[in-house]
Amino acid sequence: MSSTTTSELPLQRERARTIFEKGAPGRRAFVCPERDVPQVSGEALPERFRRRDPPRLPEVSEPEIVRHYVGLSKRNFDLDSGFYPLGSCTMKHNPRLHERVAALPGHARLHPLQDPERAQGALELMWNLQQALAEISGLPHVSLQPSAGSHGELAGVLLTRAYHEARGEHRHKVLAPDTSHGTNPATVTMAGLEVVKVATNPDGGVDLDDLRAKADADVACLMLTNPNTLGLFDPNIEEIAQIVHGVGATLYYDGANLNAVMGLSRPGDMGFDIVHFNLHKSFTQPHGGGGPGSGPIAVSDRIAPFLPRPLVARKDDGVFDLDFGRAGSESKSIGRLRGFQGNYGCFVRSYAYICSLGGDGLRDASEAAVLNANYLLARLQEQDIGEYLPLAYGELCLHEFVLSGGPMKKQLGIKTLDLAKRLLDFGFHPPTVYFPLLVEEALMVEPTETETRETLDAFAAAIAEILREAADEGPEIAQNAPYTTPVRRLDEVGAAKNPVIRQAF
Amino acid sequence: MSRYTSITPADLDAMLETIGVPSIEALFERQIPEGVRLRRPLELPDGRPEQDVFAHLRELARKNVSAEDELSFLGAGMYDHYVPALIDMLMERSEFLTPYTPYQPEISQGGLQVMFEYQTAISELTALGVANASVYEGPSAVAAAGYLAKLHNGGRRFVVSAGLHPHSIETLRTQAHGYGMEVVEVPLREGVTDPDAWAAAIDGECSAAIFAQPNFYGAVEDAAALSGAAKDAGDPVVIAQVDPITLGILAPPGECGVDVAVGEGQPLGNRLDFGGPSFGFFAAREEYLRRMPGRIAGETTDVDGRRGFVLTLQTREQHIRREKATSNICTAQALNALGGVVYLTWLGRRGIVELGELLLARTHYARETLCALEGVEPLHTQPVIREFALRLDADVAEVKRRCAAQGVNPGVDLERITGREEDRGGLLVAITEQRSRADIDRLAEVLGAAVGAGERRSAGEPAVVA
Numbered sequence: 001m002s003s004t005t006t007s008e009l010p011l012q013r014e015r016a017r018t019i020f021e022k023g024a025p026g027r028r029a030f031v032c033p034e035r036d037v038p039q040v041s042g043e044a045l046p047e048r049f050r051r052r053d054p055p056r057l058p059e060v061s062e063p064e065i066v067r068h069y070v071g072l073s074k075r076n077f078d079l080d081s082g083f084y085p086l087g088s089c090t091m092k093h094n095p096r097l098h099e100r101v102a103a104l105p106g107h108a109r110l111h112p113l114q115d116p117e118r119a120q121g122a123l124e125l126m127w128n129l130q131q132a133l134a135e136i137s138g139l140p141h142v143s144l145q146p147s148a149g150s151h152g153e154l155a156g157v158l159l160t161r162a163y164h165e166a167r168g169e170h171r172h173k174v175l176a177p178d179t180s181h182g183t184n185p186a187t188v189t190m191a192g193l194e195v196v197k198v199a200t201n202p203d204g205g206v207d208l209d210d211l212r213a214k215a216d217a218d219v220a221c222l223m224l225t226n227p228n229t230l231g232l233f234d235p236n237i238e239e240i241a242q243i244v245h246g247v248g249a250t251l252y253y254d255g256a257n258l259n260a261v262m263g264l265s266r267p268g269d270m271g272f273d274i275v276h277f278n279l280h281k282s283f284t285q286p287h288g289g290g291g292p293g294s295g296p297i298a299v300s301d302r303i304a305p306f307l308p309r310p311l312v313a314r315k316d317d318g319v320f321d322l323d324f325g326r327a328g329s330e331s332k333s334i335g336r337l338r339g340f341q342g343n344y345g346c347f348v349r350s351y352a353y354i355c356s357l358g359g360d361g362l363r364d365a366s367e368a369a370v371l372n373a374n375y376l377l378a379r380l381q382e383q384d385i386g387e388y389l390p391l392a393y394g395e396l397c398l399h400e401f402v403l404s405g406g407p408m409k410k411q412l413g414i415k416t417l418d419l420a421k422r423l424l425d426f427g428f429h430p431p432t433v434y435f436p437l438l439v440e441e442a443l444m445v446e447p448t449e450t451e452t453r454e455t456l457d458a459f460a461a462a463i464a465e466i467l468r469e470a471a472d473e474g475p476e477i478a479q480n481a482p483y484t485t486p487v488r489r490l491d492e493v494g495a496a497k498n499p500v501i502r503q504a505f
Numbered sequence: 506m507s508r509y510t511s512i513t514p515a516d517l518d519a520m521l522e523t524i525g526v527p528s529i530e531a532l533f534e535r536q537i538p539e540g541v542r543l544r545r546p547l548e549l550p551d552g553r554p555e556q557d558v559f560a561h562l563r564e565l566a567r568k569n570v571s572a573e574d575e576l577s578f579l580g581a582g583m584y585d586h587y588v589p590a591l592i593d594m595l596m597e598r599s600e601f602l603t604p605y606t607p608y609q610p611e612i613s614q615g616g617l618q619v620m621f622e623y624q625t626a627i628s629e630l631t632a633l634g635v636a637n638a639s640v641y642e643g644p645s646a647v648a649a650a651g652y653l654a655k656l657h658n659g660g661r662r663f664v665v666s667a668g669l670h671p672h673s674i675e676t677l678r679t680q681a682h683g684y685g686m687e688v689v690e691v692p693l694r695e696g697v698t699d700p701d702a703w704a705a706a707i708d709g710e711c712s713a714a715i716f717a718q719p720n721f722y723g724a725v726e727d728a729a730a731l732s733g734a735a736k737d738a739g740d741p742v743v744i745a746q747v748d749p750i751t752l753g754i755l756a757p758p759g760e761c762g763v764d765v766a767v768g769e770g771q772p773l774g775n776r777l778d779f780g781g782p783s784f785g786f787f788a789a790r791e792e793y794l795r796r797m798p799g800r801i802a803g804e805t806t807d808v809d810g811r812r813g814f815v816l817t818l819q820t821r822e823q824h825i826r827r828e829k830a831t832s833n834i835c836t837a838q839a840l841n842a843l844g845g846v847v848y849l850t851w852l853g854r855r856g857i858v859e860l861g862e863l864l865l866a867r868t869h870y871a872r873e874t875l876c877a878l879e880g881v882e883p884l885h886t887q888p889v890i891r892e893f894a895l896r897l898d899a900d901v902a903e904v905k906r907r908c909a910a911q912g913v914n915p916g917v918d919l920e921r922i923t924g925r926e927e928d929r930g931g932l933l934v935a936i937t938e939q940r941s942r943a944d945i946d947r948l949a950e951v952l953g954a955a956v957g958a959g960e961r962r963s964a965g966e967p968a969v970v971a
Binding site for chain 2: 012015016018019020027028029030032033035036037038039040044045046048049050051052054055056057058059060062065066069070072073074075076077078079080081084086089091092093094095097099100101102103104105106107108109110111112113114115118119120121122124125132135136138147148149150151153154157158161181182183185186187188189190191192193195232233235237238261262263264265266269270278280286287288289290291292293294308334335336337338339340341342343344345346348351352354355356357358359360361362363364365367368370371372374375377378379396398420421424429430432435449450451452453480482485486487488489490491492494495496499500501502503
């Protein structure tokens with residue numbers, strides 16, 4: 001690849017213009033339906049409530065809209081176009097069947113306040129999904145309401161809080177490992193509690209001594225990802241659960257990494273009280289460039305009374321209903337986390353996925369994810385790569401692994417960021433970089449089960465080529481990458497210093 | 506081999522050899538303690554071929570009565586507006602559907618520019634200086650706005666109008682309880698927020714004053730008066746939950762003294778989907794920019810001077826600031842927000858006004874027509890734009906059943922949603938551009954017969970609260 005050329009590629013020649021800079025006064029796409037009712041008098045909406053100047057929305061024709069947004073789409077990399085080994089994000093294939101079934105009018109045009117007896121299919125689907133998630137997690141009670149993983153975490157911490165409050169205890173600390181996802185500590189603060197970091201031991205697991213020292217009667221819960229963000233299953237999980245439960249606290253499972261263990265090990269059996277799922281990770285709801293997601297939670301018996309409402313219930317006669325838990329009995333529910341019943345469109349897709357795979361298929365998917373990760377890890381630890389990018393912890397991994405770019409930086413003069421940017425020229429989305437924080441120059445790689453061996457080999461070859469290039473031709477190539485993308489490295493510092501976050505007129 | 510994987514026996518042998526383990530099982534045996542292994546199959550139905558799964562999901566869809574199957578006047582937060590075909594096409598494009606959050610801006614310019622355009626559109630619509638790239642949906646957007654106020658001024662209580670959507674009030678309460686904030690509800694008078702009670706409830710310790718425009722009962726509030734009274738009585742952040750489709754004709758929050766405007770974006774080009782996914786929008790005066798939750802796209806240049814876009818002000822966010830973040834939000838609703846900005850572009854500067862005028866005219870026609878029926882009266886007589894509340898002199902659930910038998914869903918049983926006794930007999934009727942005059946006349950015919958057919962409402966058993 002003659003990569004350092006400065007001649008512009010076609011996509012680079014196109015100057016970015018927003019839709020607000022296109023069109024002309026009087027152009028339009030929308031044709032308003034006929035006004036088939038009498039004109040209203042001025043009193044219908046008094047002048048003082050009226051908008052004086054219409055919002056300056058674009059004035060463009062339909063063909064212009066299509067050209068514009070299809071043009072923008074070509075300035076995006078996506079999972080359907082190439083390998084996307086973004087650690088902790090589980091970028092597995094998004095089957096198109098799911099889009100087809102979610103678009104069926106019986107699902108897509110169903111109003112959320114339709115009477116339950118006239119929404120039986122939707123409630124049945126939600127019930128079936130709840131049952132499946134309960135079985136997969138080993139925790140019997142499920143609420144589908146949270147809108148994303150972090151929303152599920154908020155539910156989890158509020159549930160923990162409610163559980164302790166109901167016992168007359170006001171515990172204000174939440175423990176989380178220093179390897180945890182940023183959403184964990186952010187959530188704790190939002191729930192009005194205080195986060196206390198637990199150290200990581202030399203093997204990449206929870207430091208048991210530190211945990212024992214910090215686990216006291218003020219601790220409400222421990223938030224853990226298992227396998228953790230290093231891709232390692234904590235071998236001491238049973239002891240961790242004992243320590244946490246021993247001081248009366250609950251154990252929360254961040255389900256971002258569930259794709260490693262479906263059908264192989266269950267959070268409920270590990271001793272967790274609360275787990276959230278990311279339907280947009282393990283259960284292949286497309287990520288949409290930053291959502292929608294869905295973050296259902298499953299909980300143990302002792303947490304169940306506090307679940308958000310409504311829940312889907314099946315009555316004795318087999319009819320499904322929404323249980324608001326208010327009629328007569330005093331509710332312990334933490335209340336709603338959002339409007340209506342959750343991101344049903346995501347439920348449809350993830351339920352279709354579970355139906356397609358079945359129990360054995362889910363286990364096979366996790367096995368293949370772990371096989372692919374270990375294969376790619378082995379390829380990246382081969383000669384000419386491993387010396388620059390050693391595995392940060394352990395020898396094997398589950399569904400993802402974390403390499404350290406420290407030696408690469410020292411010996412070749414290129415940082416993890418440079419490697420990531422150079423990968424863009426090779427047509428790959430880079431791994432997650434600089435996370436977890438405790439690994440120097442971290443690269444977190446999650447290939448998922450849906451990639452072929454050839455793709456994994458090609459990715460390993462690209463990494464090897466970038467390192468060779470840096471060694472033989474100098475670090476500048478990677479340091480100045482990318483070259484072939486619609487724009488090259490962007491000034492993020494300047495963007496934050498003088499924020500321009502909307503089109504000026 | 507599982508569905509959507511590609512590992513053949515030959516692949517497997519080669520891969521295991523490269524790894525240096527005898528079997529896949531060995532990978533797990535060496536890493537997961539036996540005590541927490543699941544040594545039985547998951548008790549789930551067997552996997553099925555694609556066409557069987559399609560048939561099953563279609564069968565479930567058929568058990569639902571959707572807006573496709575009946576003449577529906579349901580609203581109360583989500584509305585059966587027409588979704589133009591180009592939105593389906595764009596939202597299904599791989600390049601928008603399948604990427605993650607744009608962490609690598611060089612290969613995500615499309616998605617980032619969409620966010621930037623979306624932020625511009627929301628900022629224009631609300632007449633507020635800044636908007637983020639989306640939050641989950643309406644009610645949780647209200648809670649997110651409350652959290653911004655808490656961070657901003659550390660006050661002790663939220664004062665909310667009873668005209669706020671009940672789901673918004675409940676969501677706000679759920680979260681406010683976590684950080685110890687009191688929530689005080691101000692009642693309505695004649696269908697709108699009682700101005701005296703509103704002013705009396707707000708003092709120097711009020712963190713945020715929150716109302717809806719139009720309110721849950723469809724009534725247009727005097728937003729400027731509510732904002733002004735709030736600022737006179739204390740120094741709260743004034744938050745409005747607004748219905749975006751009305752903003753072509755209704756004075757925008759930014760011109761009514763509102764500090765933060767949030768709302769449910771579903772009316773803008775998103776499907777009903779039984780309640781989600783849609784998107785929440787979040788706009789504010791510029792002074793609140795660094796306290797905003799969620800992703801924000803910003804303009805910048807690349808090393809060659811080309812215009813480009815990045816996620817910006819990330820020092821607010823969880824992945825950088827961890828426990829000090831302004832919010833825990835990570836995945837939001839980017840794809841749905843794309844639908845929103847494409848819809849607003851499709852409507853355009855004139856279309857959003859024309860559509861607003863059409864909704865206003867049809868809604869007034871519908872209110873007049875229905876209120877002329879025996880046993881039907883308005884719950885309030887305030888101005889309305891696309892939704893209005895009636896009081897039926899009959900049992901609402903029974904009326905709804907009779908209407909359903911005629912293929913008409915006349916609206917939302919108010920008491921079921923609010924749980925308020927004063928809402929007994931209340932029916933909330935929503936009008937979209939998909940409901941013509943003929944449809945409204947049909948509703949009048951069916952509703953009139955349904956109300957007249959039954960016994961008059963008695964003060965008997967309360968309705969089941971939902």
